Amino acid sequence: MELFLQFFFSGLTVGAIYALIALGFNIIYNTTSILNLAQGEFVVLGGLLMWYFLEKIHLPYGVSIILTLGISGLVGLAMERLSIRPLLKTADPLLLILITIAFSILLRGILMFLFGKEPYGYPPISEGAPLIIGGAIIQRQVLWIFLFVLFTMLFLYIFFNRTIFGIAMKACAIDSLSATLLGINTSQMVMVSFILSGIFASLAGVLVTPITFVEYDKGPLLTIKGFTAAILGGLGSNWGVMAGGFLLGILESLIAGYIHSGLKDALALLLLLSMLLFKPAGLFQSSEQARLRKL
Amino acid sequence: MTALLEARDVFKSFGGHEVLKGVNLKVQKGTIHALIGPNGAGKTTLLNILNGLESPSRGKVYFNGNDITNLPTEKRAKLGIARTFQLLEVFSGLTVLENVTVALYAKSPWGMFKSLTLGKLFNSQERGLEKRAEKFLEELGLIHRSKEEAQNLPAGEQKLLEIARALAIEPEILLLDEPAAGLNNRETKVLGETLKNLCEKNGITILLVEHDMDLVMKISHRITVLNFGEVLAEGTPLEIQKNPDVIKAYLGEES
Amino acid sequence: MKRFLHNHYFHSLVLFSSILLLGFAIRDPYFTTILVFAGLNALSALGLSLLMGLAGQISLGQNGFYGLGAYISAILSLNLQIPVPLAVLMSAVLSSSLSVFLAIPALRLKGHYLAVATLGFGEIVYLLLNEWGPGGPSGFGNIPKFTMGDIALENPLSYLILVWAIFSAFFTLAQNLAQSSYGKTLQALHSSEIALRTLGVNILSLKVKIFILGSFLTSLSGALYAHFVTFLSPASFSVFYSVLLLMMVMLGGINTLWGAPVGALFITFLPETLRPFKEYDILIYGLILTASLIFLRKGIIHFLKQGIRK
Known part of the structure; x- marks a missing residue:
């Protein structure tokens, strides 16, 4: 039981990270029907920037987090302005996929140029003895991760239900043509979605680096994991994809713990392929619902 | 009935x-x-x-x-x-004529292998398709457009x-x-x-x-x-x- | 005469003889080796060009086929003592038959979904090679060289002839296909699947066949690679190889099969000319790919043609 709890909690931790990446996928997908394959690179960006502010120029923790998230948002903005916007008009899905891949390689290259190939890490948000719950050891950082994810969820709820801008974004996701006709500036929505998704993915990097380290080439695998989570939960719904993230994290952790740690990544990939084959709408929504969301 | x-x-x-x-x-x-x-x-x-x-x-x-x-x-x-x-x-990217030959080909295909080996140059069936396609274009009054790319035509x-x-x-x-x-x-x-x-x-x-x-x-x-x-x-x-x-x-x- | 000079059979022949001429003129083993790699890459890229450029089916999993092609052929010849040419052929057939697993998702998935599904396939192969491939992550060697009867293709020049002859042959066949009505049907697949179905075209069989053909070329290239370098490790078969192929096809020109050899020559020789910046290869690749997508969307060939017309 202790062992199970241990695996379960570490699964929740990884799952929280996947949930944040999947969320980023979903926000951009909802406004543009694009899957941003550079999502994983933003996680790496978050971790590395955070290291720079915290360890290199010794800024306080809170300031470092704010600066990191701010810059990541700007990189998201730059991505949208420089690569997505010029191609969005052509509307050729093949080109749009390729450009997100191109940008991911560019970002990875820049990160390698700036930080080299070494792994980086920094201390957790608060030091102190780990907690013990039901015999399972839980690092304090894990609690911080949950706190931040909770905070993100609250932010999402308020943003999409209580602010004019968020509601407009939701309208865009349902029917962008009608939204445009109603006077909603859809291109602004696209911009905001890239900023938000950059920030969420980067937050994932900021939070997880003290536990797992980060290096320049971790992006692609994280992209696939985040995407798997999004598909598991069903693209379209913010809550669905986050649930998918936690589910994937827990499954991986149990497989790695009870069977074989080398299987954990293969599991995610097999899960991805079989979901895509048999239930592309995700576990929590019907295919009818997904179709109405233009899946 | x-x-x-x-x-x-x-x-x-x-x-x-x-x-x-x-x-x-x-x-x-x-x-x-x-x-x-x-x-x-x-x-x-x-x-x-x-x-x-x-x-x-x-x-x-x-x-x-x-x-x-x-x-x-x-x-x-x-x-x-x-x-x-x-x-x-x-079919955008194809000419008007090719749009019709694709349909004719779909009716009686000869498969990938023959296409790979003979191509267009050495396959007499290909020329037959073009002749027949032109007939359909004539019928609809599009023959003067046959070499243009389909997506460049006006909607009508x-x-x-x-x-x-x-x-x-x-x-x-x-x-x-x-x-x-x-x-x-x-x-x-x-x-x-x-x-x-x-x-x-x-x-x-x-x-x-x-x-x-x-x-x-x-x-x-x-x-x-x-x-x-x-x-x-x-x-x-x-x-x-x-x-x-x-x-x-x-x-x-x-x- | 004009008809003779203006068909792709003649063009392929010109390409083949220019490459050989270049190899024999420079006679530098290192340079020849790079040309061999360019030929292998061109063969792989030709597979992707058929899939993506012609039929509009994106694949980010070509590294999987390249890896399977290489590993299967190496193991067949090393452990089962099957003659190398036969092993190469068997491996290409075996490995490309696995592409059915990609074609069936491709039936239901489009665009981004297909991109990620194929990415997942490539990653699975890469993980499997790391976990269960001979030698694990550090790989294995002593793979037999390519021999035909009594002739062993020991030096790079002889391999240069082999690789580019195979490429030129398939290049000609691929252009045959592209010009035929079958090729036009594949192009139509890119533009409207629904319309094709209403004309009575079986989309499943069309997709399965083009996936098999595309991955056959990439697998074949992988098998030829194995017997040229005689040492394999999973690192050569990561998803980055798929991205390189993507770059070749995009940079050369996605609307023409010529994009494959032109892009492959360019991308293969690029690291050599950028040797002083070797550390930053990813950055440079990223810049090239991004810039070419935004500014050179139709590829080098289109750009050159326009230049000539002006």
């Missing part, structure tokens, strides 16, 4: 919203049958169900008396059901190209979704003549969704009026013009 194409008691709903509520439609062989009705009446959905792009929630589709409800679109095409689209679906001519392409599979019935949209008066007249010819000379049955009432009244043998997913009326053009329900539906509830 069995109808050539029949929808029997067809229901269709999207996420709880009923688009078709028990529609019955019989298209007789050798006729031009028009399907009219206000926007959102379910006309395109019915066409999609007839050629298998969507499956009905309930009800059956028959072709020559055979149940084809579960047959996929490509098999229905082989049986002789062809169609064109309201939102254009020409793209509609005509879709008809030429559909004819190339030598169908028994042609389902046309708003073929006159985007055509001017003169072009619409020519289209009307062409469709009439196809029906009378080539014996092709036509099911037509169209908003241009002049065209519909002039060429159709029978008309079915669809309103909010239900058949409101059916009859000859004359009967439909006089039908009080139809007049009411078209002029609005108040009158």
